[in-house]
Amino acid sequence: MYPSASQASQDERLLAAVAHCAALLPFVGVIVPLYIWLTQQDWSKFVRFHAIQALIHQIVMPAATLAVYLLGIWGLYGTLMGGLSGGSQGALPSGMLALRCTLVSIVLGSWGLTITLGLLGVSRTLAGRDFLYPLVGRWLVTHIDGDNVS
Template identity: 30%
Template sequence: MSEQTPPAIPEAGPSAEERQWAMLAHLSVLLNLVTALGGPIAAFLVYMFYRDRSRYIAFHALQSLVFQLIAWIGGGLLALVAWAIAGVLTAVIVGFCLIPFACLFSLIPLGAIVYGVIGGVACSRGEDFRYWLIGDWVAAAFR
């Protein structure tokens, strides 16, 4: 008689439900188009609901929450300040030179939407998606 070794069990990735909720956490950035803070609130609710159930969903929801707070709110405030400074300084002509920079800062929240959709698509495929700089910081919090 020969001993047979059991077949190796492949490492299980995230389930379809986990991929779906992680995708929705990332896509919650789209709520910011119609509501002021709907995206971060939705990501926070997904995190709170799944933090004890699924590490995968909790990680992606928390990552989405932090990203949206930094990119959407921080970028929006930066654009607001840039436009205010450019507006005030237009009285002395210097502000006209600052308008291109204010336009650039205004693109930060729109770029956040695109990046969030990329994260949602990656999670729907079961890939491990991490936002630049933010993903590693959130992963360190999960250790």
């Protein structure tokens, strides 16, 4: 079982909130929970759990977004090359704009979701309530014992 927020001190809740708040920092947000996890893992099980949870979430979300984006770009490139070699003079394939809009929506939506979940983690941990990221938190609870998050 993971450490409960109701048993954590105010300092522990503050450090956990800082780890979650790092989601607001694009591209460098992983440094904060990594630093907290490395420096505080022997001090508090609660801080250790939330730092590793935030770290995994802030690695997985951008990586998944990048993978979807790159697959979309690959599809966009393939569509463009297929349309240009088909003999149409200067006309772009009809689905190209829709694909580009979809890719931008996925990237912006993923970024917004990462920030929203990070802020939710901040507010819940500061309020002394338990918080798990939807997929990462549950996975962490089932695969890593709260006492051995290292």
